Amino acid sequence: MAESAGNGCAVHCAAEGTASMPSNTTTDGSAHVRRVRSVVHGRLNAGSRDPHRGEQPGRDQYSRDQYSRDQYSSITRSWVRCLHEYRLDPGSRGEPQVVDPAELRERQERLAGVQAVAKVEMANLYQQLAGSGYAIVLTDAEGVLLNYFGDPGFTHAASRSGLMQGAVWSERAQGTNGMGTCLVERRPVTVHQDEHYLSRHIGLSCAGAPIFDHHGEVVAALDASGESRLAQQHTLALVSMSVQMIENRVFLDQFRHDYILRFHNRPEFIGTLSEGAIALSPEGKVLAATRYALFQLGIARPADIVGRDIVGIFNSSFAGLVDSTVRRAFHAVPIFHIKTGARFYGVMLPPVAPPAGHRGAGRSELKPALFAEQAAASPLDALHAGDAAMVANVRTAKRTLERNVALLLRGETGTGKELFARAVHRSGPRADKPFVAINCAALPEPLIESELFGYRAGAFTGASKDGARGKLLQANGGTLFLDEIGDMPVTLQARLLRVLEEREVQPLGSETPVPLDIRVISATHCDLPQKIAEGHFREDLYYRLQGLTILLPPLRERTDRRELILRIAREEVEAGSAIELDVPLLAFLERQRWPGNLRQLRHLLRAMLALRDDDVLTLHDLPAEYRAASAATIGTEAPPAGDLNPLENAERKALIEELQRHSWNISIVARRLNMSRNTLYRKVQRLNIQNPEKALH
Numbered sequence: 109m110a111e112s113a114g115n116g117c118a119v120h121c122a123a124e125g126t127a128s129m130p131s132n133t134t135t136d137g138s139a140h141v142r143r144v145r146s147v148v149h150g151r152l153n154a155g156s157r158d159p160h161r162g163e164q165p166g167r168d169q170y171s172r173d174q175y176s177r178d179q180y181s182s183i184t185r186s187w188v189r190c191l192h193e194y195r196l197d198p199g200s201r202g203e204p205q206v207v208d209p210a211e212l213r214e215r216q217e218r219l220a221g222v223q224a225v226a227k228v229e230m231a232n233l234y235q236q237l238a239g240s241g242y243a244i245v246l247t248d249a250e251g252v253l254l255n256y257f258g259d260p261g262f263t264h265a266a267s268r269s270g271l272m273q274g275a276v277w278s279e280r281a282q283g284t285n286g287m288g289t290c291l292v293e294r295r296p297v298t299v300h301q302d303e304h305y306l307s308r309h310i311g312l313s314c315a316g317a318p319i320f321d322h323h324g325e326v327v328a329a330l331d332a333s334g335e336s337r338l339a340q341q342h343t344l345a346l347v348s349m350s351v352q353m354i355e356n357r358v359f360l361d362q363f364r365h366d367y368i369l370r371f372h373n374r375p376e377f378i379g380t381l382s383e384g385a386i387a388l389s390p391e392g393k394v395l396a397a398t399r400y401a402l403f404q405l406g407i408a409r410p411a412d413i414v415g416r417d418i419v420g421i422f423n424s425s426f427a428g429l430v431d432s433t434v435r436r437a438f439h440a441v442p443i444f445h446i447k448t449g450a451r452f453y454g455v456m457l458p459p460v461a462p463p464a465g466h467r468g469a470g471r472s473e474l475k476p477a478l479f480a481e482q483a484a485a486s487p488l489d490a491l492h493a494g495d496a497a498m499v500a501n502v503r504t505a506k507r508t509l510e511r512n513v514a515l516l517l518r519g520e521t522g523t524g525k526e527l528f529a530r531a532v533h534r535s536g537p538r539a540d541k542p543f544v545a546i547n548c549a550a551l552p553e554p555l556i557e558s559e560l561f562g563y564r565a566g567a568f569t570g571a572s573k574d575g576a577r578g579k580l581l582q583a584n585g586g587t588l589f590l591d592e593i594g595d596m597p598v599t600l601q602a603r604l605l606r607v608l609e610e611r612e613v614q615p616l617g618s619e620t621p622v623p624l625d626i627r628v629i630s631a632t633h634c635d636l637p638q639k640i641a642e643g644h645f646r647e648d649l650y651y652r653l654q655g656l657t658i659l660l661p662p663l664r665e666r667t668d669r670r671e672l673i674l675r676i677a678r679e680e681v682e683a684g685s686a687i688e689l690d691v692p693l694l695a696f697l698e699r700q701r702w703p704g705n706l707r708q709l710r711h712l713l714r715a716m717l718a719l720r721d722d723d724v725l726t727l728h729d730l731p732a733e734y735r736a737a738s739a740a741t742i743g744t745e746a747p748p749a750g751d752l753n754p755l756e757n758a759e760r761k762a763l764i765e766e767l768q769r770h771s772w773n774i775s776i777v778a779r780r781l782n783m784s785r786n787t788l789y790r791k792v793q794r795l796n797i798q799n800p801e802k803a804l805h
């Protein structure tokens with residue numbers, strides 16, 4: 109296998125940072141073809157020894173154990189299929205087959221549900237792999253490339269190699285490759301450089317994983333393909349995790365109108381990738397289960413669980429599970445697997461819109477964040493809960509989505525300027541292109557220029573010998589977010605203005621300008637007109653950046669503060685726990701000045717949740733620096749019953765029923781609800797519950 113180390117098909121970065129794919133492998137191609145034939149023959153004749161095992165020069169950065177026998181066997185099996193079943197010529201240079209636009213649209217529509225979820229995960233994966241030259245690709249079950257997230261510098265090279273929408277990457281069409289081979293093997297595979305069957309692909313390194321639906325059918329493949337010379341085992345792990353996330357989210361979305369039991373043998377793992385989820389009919393019959401649910405219960409095929417009654421699987425009745433989760437405010441409850449006796453923890457989620465005739469199970473205030481997100485019509489709508497200024501801001505921003513209008517976001521620190529910019533990006537037509545943020549205040553002045561504009565190899569002393577592409581070009585096709593624009597040195601302002609006017613960038617030390625298509629969103633907390641008056645900011649740049657100005661209100665002025673506090677608390681609550689904020693604390697938080705705005709609020713809630721004594725947060729949980737301010741409020745914790753909101757009233761009613769059922773014995777009720785006596789006492793006081801006959805005992 110020595111060829112793989114020095115096969116000469118390394119991908120080079122051209123001067124402007126454009127990667128070039130080895131489209132022609134004449135010298136090495138013939139060696140590759142000879143090798144493929146001899147390996148396949150060796151495999152067929154010698155049988156046992158897998159030629160794809162053994163020392164791999166240049167591969168020592170990942171574990172040989174992980175890069176296991178299975179992996180090599182996958183490649184060899186695939187080569188055998190390519191040569192003998194598909195009768196592919198390893199030296200074939202034919203153009204990749206591309207389906208016509210109508211067929212592509214039809215295939216995309218067929219997989220719309222998966223695509224919608226996958227796009228978000230692809231963007232996350234792309235960010236995680238940013239800078240390593242990977243393109244993230246989604247194909248359907250036939251290997252037709254539906255979506256592509258690519259490094260702009262890699263896009264051109266990639267399209268030459270066939271990584272473009274509509275291209276068919278099935279194993280039959282393109283030989284051994286990440287997408288096609290994982291679809292056939294039904295498992296994640298890495299196909300590194302000369303493990304590709306066709307010599308025209310040996311410049312690529314791919315990590316692909318199949319996406320399954322709840323019937324256990326492969327419906328798509330997610331793949332990271334790049335020019336990296338070093339196969340990276342962690343890339344395959346990241347791709348597999350993204351696939352797991354996509355499968356879980358698709359499942360939760362598909363069955364949102366049904367009951368869903370989410371479970372794990374550790375309560376803190378509910379809501380994570382490795383949770384199991386089972387969808388149930390209102391009668392408690394299993395409709396479907398995720399791969400992890402089957403895995404945790406030791407069930408081989410979905411057909412072995414669908415249609416079964418949940419009572420035959422766990423030791424709890426369906427109604428009991430619904431009731432106990434709701435009573436415990438969506439806190440995980442212990443459930444036992446009847447077959448093995450293993451203990452799990454489960455949370456039963458009620459249908460998003462309960463089917464008519466079935467009792468709605470209600471929601472706790474701190475319901476899982478996922479549902480808040482799902483409820484919002486777009487990422488922009490998720491930024492507010494009805495504050496008039498924010499409603500107007502969102503409306504304005506939406507009107508600019510289809511047009512390339514420069515936005516200037518103004519607002520105090522922590523008001524959510526970057527979040528707003530990201531939401532604009534994710535809502536618009538550039539959503540699947542890069543969002544690149546640069547903080548003009550955080551960069552040392554000498555670095556800003558190269559960081560923004562990039563440089564050519566050897567442009568200055570200390571420059572990387574490969575050059576660098578600069579943030580402007582990294583954002584090409586997408587959105588550039590210039591944070592703290594008021595702090596950009598005046599000298600650079602002129603250069604930025606020129607780039608924005610001329611829509612092209614000339615990296616340092618380069619003669620050739622590169623065309624630029626970006627949407628610019630900038631943000632500042634300072635008064636730019638004041639800076640202009642003082643000569644610290646160029647007026648012409650100011651007008652270029654503020655096609656439209658959006659002023660984000662400080663938290664203290666927002667009328668949706670209460671909902672925001674609850675929403676952020678929900679986001680910060682660890683999966684599987686159910687936390688409540690009591691009313692005096694909520695009122696206190698609503699009254700704060702919040703100089704650090706939403707950032708300060710989030711940090712405070714995060715700290716309180718981490719340090720809490722039990723599951724009800726009160727004024728006593730405030731850190732010392734806030735406690736002095738709250739001293740006057742402590743001691744007035746029990747609100748009149750009339751002040752309770754509808755959820756609290758529902759909780760009060762349920763608790764009174766439970767207390768009555770157990771003759772107001774607080775120890776028994778606390779045990780049944782799995783909470784301490786103290787917590788129950790506090791709840792009873794907070795909800796203004798009184799035993800009509802005798803004192804609580």
Ligand SMILES: Nc1ncnc2c1ncn2[C@@H]1O[C@H](COP(=O)(O)OP(=O)(O)OP(=O)(O)O)[C@@H](O)[C@H]1O
Pocket residue numbers: 490491492519520521522523524525526527528591631633672676706707708710
């Ligand atoms: N609408 C919102 N809902 C929930 N959290 C938010 C919202 N807006 C901002 N945050 C949170 O506030 C914090 C700060 O947000 P962001 O960085 O966008 O603010 P910023 O105004 O750009 O800050 P700065 O100007 O100091 O850089 C983040 O933790 C973010 O999650």
